[in-house]
Amino acid sequence: MSDHDYATLVREDRVHTSLYRDGTIFDEEMDRIFKNTWVWVAHESDVPVKNSFKTSWVGREPVIVTRDREMKVNVLLNRCRHRAASVCEKKKGKASVFVCPYHGWSYDPDGTLRKVPHAAGYPEDFDKSEFPLISLRVETYQGMIFATFNNDIEPLVDYLGPARKWMDLFMKQGAGYGVKTLGEHKFRFPGNWKIQLENTTDAYHFPIVHKTFLDSLDAETENVFDVLGQGGWVEDLGNGHSVMVMIPDLIDLEDNLDAPIPDRFAELAQELRDEGHDDATVRKVVRAVGGSGFNLNLFPNVACSMAFFRVLRPVTVEETEIMHVAIGMDGGPAAGNRERLRLHEHFQGPMGFGTPDDAEGWERVQRGAHAGEDLWIMLNRGVDAPAGVAEPGHNAGDVSAETGMRAAYQQWKRMMTA
Amino acid sequence: MSEALEMTATITLAEATQFIWAEADLLDRLDYKPWLKLWTEGGKYIIPTERDPADYAEVLNIVYDNKVMREARAKRLLSGFSMSSAPPARTVRTVSRFVVTASGYDFIELRAAQMLAEYKYGHMRFLPADMRYRIVRAPDGALLLDEKIVTLINAEDYQFGIGYLL
Ligand code: FES
Ligand SMILES: [Fe+2]
Numbered sequence: 001m002s003d004h005d006y007a008t009l010v011r012e013d014r015v016h017t018s019l020y021r022d023g024t025i026f027d028e029e030m031d032r033i034f035k036n037t038w039v040w041v042a043h044e045s046d047v048p049v050k051n052s053f054k055t056s057w058v059g060r061e062p063v064i065v066t067r068d069r070e071m072k073v074n075v076l077l078n079r080c081r082h083r084a085a086s087v088c089e090k091k092k093g094k095a096s097v098f099v100c101p102y103h104g105w106s107y108d109p110d111g112t113l114r115k116v117p118h119a120a121g122y123p124e125d126f127d128k129s130e131f132p133l134i135s136l137r138v139e140t141y142q143g144m145i146f147a148t149f150n151n152d153i154e155p156l157v158d159y160l161g162p163a164r165k166w167m168d169l170f171m172k173q174g175a176g177y178g179v180k181t182l183g184e185h186k187f188r189f190p191g192n193w194k195i196q197l198e199n200t201t202d203a204y205h206f207p208i209v210h211k212t213f214l215d216s217l218d219a220e221t222e223n224v225f226d227v228l229g230q231g232g233w234v235e236d237l238g239n240g241h242s243v244m245v246m247i248p249d250l251i252d253l254e255d256n257l258d259a260p261i262p263d264r265f266a267e268l269a270q271e272l273r274d275e276g277h278d279d280a281t282v283r284k285v286v287r288a289v290g291g292s293g294f295n296l297n298l299f300p301n302v303a304c305s306m307a308f309f310r311v312l313r314p315v316t317v318e319e320t321e322i323m324h325v326a327i328g329m330d331g332g333p334a335a336g337n338r339e340r341l342r343l344h345e346h347f348q349g350p351m352g353f354g355t356p357d358d359a360e361g362w363e364r365v366q367r368g369a370h371a372g373e374d375l376w377i378m379l380n381r382g383v384d385a386p387a388g389v390a391e392p393g394h395n396a397g398d399v400s401a402e403t404g405m406r407a408a409y410q411q412w413k414r415m416m417t418a
Numbered sequence: 419m420s421e422a423l424e425m426t427a428t429i430t431l432a433e434a435t436q437f438i439w440a441e442a443d444l445l446d447r448l449d450y451k452p453w454l455k456l457w458t459e460g461g462k463y464i465i466p467t468e469r470d471p472a473d474y475a476e477v478l479n480i481v482y483d484n485k486v487m488r489e490a491r492a493k494r495l496l497s498g499f500s501m502s503s504a505p506p507a508r509t510v511r512t513v514s515r516f517v518v519t520a521s522g523y524d525f526i527e528l529r530a531a532q533m534l535a536e537y538k539y540g541h542m543r544f545l546p547a548d549m550r551y552r553i554v555r556a557p558d559g560a561l562l563l564d565e566k567i568v569t570l571i572n573a574e575d576y577q578f579g580i581g582y583l584l
Contacts, residue, residue: 091574183467183478186576190541209501212494321576326478334476341478346487349480349577351465353494356502356579363579364501367539 006416013380020192026317034059038146040302045180054092066109075147081131142167163241166296170304172253175288180330185349189359191366193314200303201244201404213353232399235390240299240411242404250293271335324348429526450492502581507538524555546571
């Protein structure tokens with residue numbers, strides 16, 4: 001138990017700076033939040049066929065996401081039951097068996113302990129079934145795989161609640177082909193994980209921090225990214241989840257398919273026509289390629305952000321790893337996926353036109369947070385609900401409001417004081 | 419073909435080395451405008467996220483820049499409005515361990531090692547990389563970069579924000 005009174009550290013419109021700095025609070029967050037709720041670990045396309053796997057994390061604990069012979073997805077602690085060696089150090093691949101490199105215990109993709117070398121050395125009552133790789137509870141929605149250490153919490157679909165509608169909309173960027181991961185950028189910044197969590201629904205910073213990204217676009221595209229000027233909004237979806245709609249015109253990618261094709265996609269459209277795709281498909285693919293017009297933040301560690309998954313992993317109280325997963329059309333036209341990759345590279349990653357500036361901002365927050373003894377982080381921006389856009393009854397504000405952060409910190413408070 | 423023409427057209431390792439060192443010097447001095455002129459029209463500047471992909475165009479990279487993107491990148495870094503590059507980190511790099519992998523009438527291909535140290539806000543970081551260069555001779559005799567691939571030693575692992583060119 002800690003002697004912190006967490007309830008007093010989160011108010012309606014501000015949170016205490018110790019939430020970024022205090023190692024005791026961090027340790028408690030790992031237990032009370034990351035070991036206690038649904039944590040994103042992978043997308044189903046990361047483990048597309050039987051015996052495929054990907055290594056990942058739940059909080060600070062390394063796991064292996066596997067697809068077993070029955071095509072069931074498993075999330076296994078990456079720790080041999082003998083003397084704890086990690087059994088897999090590859091990022092992803094295929095394996096019908098995981099052999100621990102230390103003494104050779106071998107495990108099936110569903111975690112079953114298959115064989116123990118020189119088994120004769122063990123007592124007669126040694127029972128292999130008592131030593132499988134530890135399995136977490138796993139559930140998926142819209143291809144996103146979540147795991148939890150807590151067997152008693154509500155089903156994933158209930159936890160997601162109204163966020164599901166936005167996940168459904170987000171996956172329309174598969175243009176009917178479905179969504180698959182195309183690669184990822186990973187980077188770290190010296191700062192607390194909640195600084196990143198806040199950022200995904202922070203449109204207030206966009207025109208300032210991302211000025212040089214905006215300057216690199218053509219005029220038509222720059223208008224599209226005028227995120228503060230298009231009547232967008234931020235909405236609290238419950239359980240700490242929130243959505244920030246930046247480009248209302250791009251909420252539903254199956255709408256407005258007759259709209260003129262933007263200049264920046266003219267070349268792609270021609271390439272698709274040349275490949276023999278009909279006009280309807282060309283329009284659908286082109287509209288999907290640009291991504292959705294909103295960021296959906298799912299508490300605590302993943303966002304569906306315009307055209308990619310944004311995953312955070314707390315490393316220490318003052319270090320966080322971020323993964324921006326590029327996604328594309330599963331089985332869709334190669335030209336469309338190539339365009340997605342180039343767009344991703346333009347903004348994302350350690351040398352993108354956007355990410356390093358975000359990372360610099362977050363680092364500055366952490367550095368600045370060391371000044372002062374008893375100061376607060378303000379989240380008081382935007383109190384008026386915008387008219388007629390959010391779900392009736394939902395807490396919502398205009399696009400630059402800090403509603404999403406307030407939603408996340410209220411969930412933080414619920415979980416930390418439960 | 420006359421002997422004399424062949425001698426001027428061939429690119430020697432010494433010439434290529436001098437060119438690469440001059441490029442490294444421009445980058446450490448953040449002198450991006452002359453750097454843009456070092457490239458062929460179709461030149462590609464690539465920083466991958468995997469060691470040896472079959473086709474860089476088909477996978478996610480950190481940087482996959484044609485001429486337009488290089489120009490936009492230099493403009494961004496020089497604008498003074500990018501928080502991550504104003505002020506920029508200081509860098510010092512050396513390029514060495516050259517191996518010629520192919521050469522012909524008007525081109526040379528090499529691999530090399532780059533050791534880059536970055537300093538900012540009290541952090542010192544090292545970004546060692548395997549380099550690949552394709553250098554060609556322009557009709558006016560100048561050397562130009564046709565391809566530069568910077569494969570960081572930890573290409574597939576996490577990086578930190580990088581507010582300069584590799
Ligand atoms: S630690 Fe894995 S077999 Fe011994
Ligand atoms: Fe940002």
